[in-house]
Amino acid sequence: MANPVQPSVEHVMEPVPTELTSTDAAADGAPPPKDLEAPHNGEADVPYWTRLREVATAFFPIGFIAFGGPQAHIALFLKLFVEEKKWLDEERFLELMSLGQAMPGPTSTQVATAIGITRAGWLGGLVAFLLFDWVGFIVCITVGSVLHATIERDGADARSVGIYREVVVGMGPAAISQVFLAAYTLGGKATGGDPVKTFLAVATCLVALMMPSSFTAAFSYLGMMVAGGLITIADSRRASRKAIYPLKTPVNKHLLQRIGMAPWQGYSLAVVTIGTFVATWVIALSPAVSYPSESGAQFFALFQTLFKMGGTIYGGGQVVLPMLENEFVRRCEGEPNYAQDFAGAAVATGGCSWVSAETFAFGLALSQSLPGPLFNFSAFLGAAFLGVPGGFVGFIGLFAPGVMLIYAFMPFWERLRARAWVRCLLVGMNASSIGLVFAACVQLYFKYVKVPGESVVMLLAAVLVAQYKVSAPIAIFGCAALGWCLFVLDAGGPYCHVGTYGSYPTQTKVCSTCF
Numbered sequence: 001m002a003n004p005v006q007p008s009v010e011h012v013m014e015p016v017p018t019e020l021t022s023t024d025a026a027a028d029g030a031p032p033p034k035d036l037e038a039p040h041n042g043e044a045d046v047p048y049w050t051r052l053r054e055v056a057t058a059f060f061p062i063g064f065i066a067f068g069g070p071q072a073h074i075a076l077f078l079k080l081f082v083e084e085k086k087w088l089d090e091e092r093f094l095e096l097m098s099l100g101q102a103m104p105g106p107t108s109t110q111v112a113t114a115i116g117i118t119r120a121g122w123l124g125g126l127v128a129f130l131l132f133d134w135v136g137f138i139v140c141i142t143v144g145s146v147l148h149a150t151i152e153r154d155g156a157d158a159r160s161v162g163i164y165r166e167v168v169v170g171m172g173p174a175a176i177s178q179v180f181l182a183a184y185t186l187g188g189k190a191t192g193g194d195p196v197k198t199f200l201a202v203a204t205c206l207v208a209l210m211m212p213s214s215f216t217a218a219f220s221y222l223g224m225m226v227a228g229g230l231i232t233i234a235d236s237r238r239a240s241r242k243a244i245y246p247l248k249t250p251v252n253k254h255l256l257q258r259i260g261m262a263p264w265q266g267y268s269l270a271v272v273t274i275g276t277f278v279a280t281w282v283i284a285l286s287p288a289v290s291y292p293s294e295s296g297a298q299f300f301a302l303f304q305t306l307f308k309m310g311g312t313i314y315g316g317g318q319v320v321l322p323m324l325e326n327e328f329v330r331r332c333e334g335e336p337n338y339a340q341d342f343a344g345a346a347v348a349t350g351g352c353s354w355v356s357a358e359t360f361a362f363g364l365a366l367s368q369s370l371p372g373p374l375f376n377f378s379a380f381l382g383a384a385f386l387g388v389p390g391g392f393v394g395f396i397g398l399f400a401p402g403v404m405l406i407y408a409f410m411p412f413w414e415r416l417r418a419r420a421w422v423r424c425l426l427v428g429m430n431a432s433s434i435g436l437v438f439a440a441c442v443q444l445y446f447k448y449v450k451v452p453g454e455s456v457v458m459l460l461a462a463v464l465v466a467q468y469k470v471s472a473p474i475a476i477f478g479c480a481a482l483g484w485c486l487f488v489l490d491a492g493g494p495y496c497h498v499g500t501y502g503s504y505p506t507q508t509k510v511c512s513t514c515f
Contacts, residue, residue: 048120048121051119051120051124052120052121052123052124052127054085054119054120055116055119055120055124055127055128056127056131058080058081058085059112059116059127059128059131059132060131062076062080062112062131062132062371063131063132063133063134063135063136063371063372064135064371065371066108066132066371066372067370067371067471067472067473068472069178069181069182069368069374069472070106070107070108070182070186070316070317070373070374071182071185071186073108073111073112073373074097074107074108074111077093077108077111077112077115078090078093081093081115087115087118087119088115088118091250092118093115095250095413095417096111096114096115096118097111098426098430099114099406099409099413099426100114100406101190101314101316101426101429101430101433102225102229102314102425102426102429102430102433103314103402103405103406103409104222104310104311104312104313104314104401104402104405105310105311105313105375105399105401105402105403105405105406106316106317106373106374106375106399106402107316108132108316108373109129109132109133109373109375109399109402109403110402110403110406112128112129112132113125113126113128113129113403113406113407114406114410115128116128116129117406117407117410121260121261122260122261122407125406125407129399129403132372132373133372133373133375133376133399134372135370135371135372136367136370136371136372136373136376137372137376137379137395139366139370140363140366140367140370140376140377140379140380140383140391141379141380141382141383141388141391141392141395142383143363143366143380143383144363144379144380144381144382144383144384144391145383145384145387145388145391147359147362147383147384148383148384148385148386148387148390149387151164151356151359152355152356152359152384152385162499162500163500164358165356165358165498165499165500166484166487166498166499166500167484168358168359168361168362168365168480169358169454169483169484169487169495169498170454170457170479170480170481170482170483170484170486170487171358171361171362171364171365171476171480171483172360172361172364172365172447172448172449172454173448173449173454173455173457173458173461173479173483174365174457174458174461174475174476174477174479174480174483175361175364175365175367175368175448175476176321176364176441176444176445176448176449176458177458177459177461177462177465177475177476177479178368178461178462178465178472178476179318179321179437179440179441179444180441180458180462181462181465181466182316182318182437183318183434183437183438183440183441186434186437187201187434187437187438190430190431190433190434191431191434194244196231196232196235196241196244196431197232197427197428197431198431200228200231200232200428200431200432200435201431201432201434201435201438202435203432203435204224204225204228204432204433204434204435204436204439205435205436205438205439205442206435206439207220207224207435208220208221208224208435208436208439209439209442209443212335217312217323219312221312221313221314221319221436222312222314224432224435224436225314225429225432225433226429227432228428228429228431228432229424229425229426229427229428229429229432230425230428231428232245232424232425232427232428232431233421233424233425233428235424236420236421236424236427245420245423245424245427246420246423246424246427247420247423247424249418249420250417250418250423261407261410261411262411263411263412265411266407266408266409266410266411266412267408269404269405269407269408270404270405270408270409272404273311273400273401273404273405273408276307277307277308277311277401280300280303280304280307280308281304281308283300283304283346284300284301284304284305284345284346284347285342285345285346285347286345287342287343287344287345289345289346291346294349295386297346297349298346298349298350298385298386299386299389299390299393300346301346301347301349301350302354302382302385302386302390302393302394302397303393303394303396303397304346304347304397305327305347305397306378306382306393306394306397306398307397307398307400307401309323309324309327309398310375310397310398310399310400310401310402311401311402311405313436314429314432314433314436316374316433316437317373317374317375317377318374318437318440318441319433319436319437319439319440320375320398320440321364321374321377321440321444322439322440322443322444322447324360324377324378324381325357325360325444325447327354328353328354328355328360328381328385329353329354329355329356329357329360330352330353331350331351331352331353331354332352332353333352338352339351339352350385354381354385355381355384355385359384360381361448363377363380363381363384364377365476365477365480366380367380368472368476369472369473369476369477370473375398375399376395378394378395378397378398378399379391379392379394379395380394381394382394382395382397445458450497451492451493451494451495451497452492452493453483453486453487453491453492453493453495454483454492455492456482456486456492457479457480457482457483457486458479460479460482461475461476461478461479464478464479487501488504488506488507489506490504490506490507490508490509493507493509494507494509494510494511495507496511
């Protein structure tokens, strides 16, 4: 699906009237005025259960057709819910998109959830979230569970494992090609060639590349996002730069009164999210905490690991990939070394690798090829590590922080969006988040492209999707198959990092020359 030309956030705001908003009324304990309950397009007020059914019938087919990553998802939402169904106007839609980009978690999922909330309250948001994700989730958890039972389990047949790792040799390079495409597309839209926004993206990318571990990255990402927002707030005060920023006060279209949540509920949900983040981290790292069994400790460590990422990742699924690789594949490499530094704690269970590098690459390729958000990869990883229950735990762990925070923030957005500094803050945070996506590209490239043949696979997959509009599943799996052929022929090798290298008569290169 072609990506829409999305106006920059500075072009989506309109003047706001001074009358009491529905959010203000709710905060004062009074019900919103009846005339505010009508949708913005003038249709008569639709009963709640009818609106909830509309959310379900609209998002159910999206679960089957939402291919192409967040840009394609946003384009699909824009066409369906703004142009066709007119549930939102374009200005409000782009505001919600900017809000999702500036918050931790999966942007397209947060936008889908916010659309459901604005149409049918908190329950509508939950329905939209589940139906947007469910197809990719089922496939990921099923395939991950099969690999857990056959390849990833202790005592798996060595020959079968070797063949599997050989066959998926091209999956990683083919899959990360889509991350590069996402970075290119998002970068152009978030910066628009503006020097300040471009500087924020580049600076964030450089700082992110120097982060020594996922521990430091979890906190530094938030700091970089906030710093970017503060810079654009200051920049917006310069007379020569005022036209670049959304300083014009937006119109309050009174759509968010349908959320059915008072501000105190938003505060409470935010406190629960932050409290869960802190508590699970402290418990998982403490060797003094005992668990009923080793598997119980593993499930808790899995949840804590993914909840930590879901609450600190800005820029979408592409940014989380290097952290996932560090936490699932290389747990004893670099800092921290979980097995040594936290011996006896939950995070030290499961050994130095929860899944193999080959399974990680295969799951990434699979997730990139399915409809729905890339965060569904968490269900695959959880299932490959701990079976079907692990898939559910992984899915909840990675998605929960972002979804909980979008619910917590929605009751306040009507008031906050009227403040110019908030809108300028989002501009800088969005630009900084793009730098994290580019940093993820660099990190993934060095991990999954080790020989020239794998570079060929990655570049070809990118060109097929970007230039020739080949669907992502066909391009990824087709180029992955090409990667296996190159491996067998030893073209663009030697593939010394593959365990079965040398088992074919064509593979005669000396492995001492590998890099």
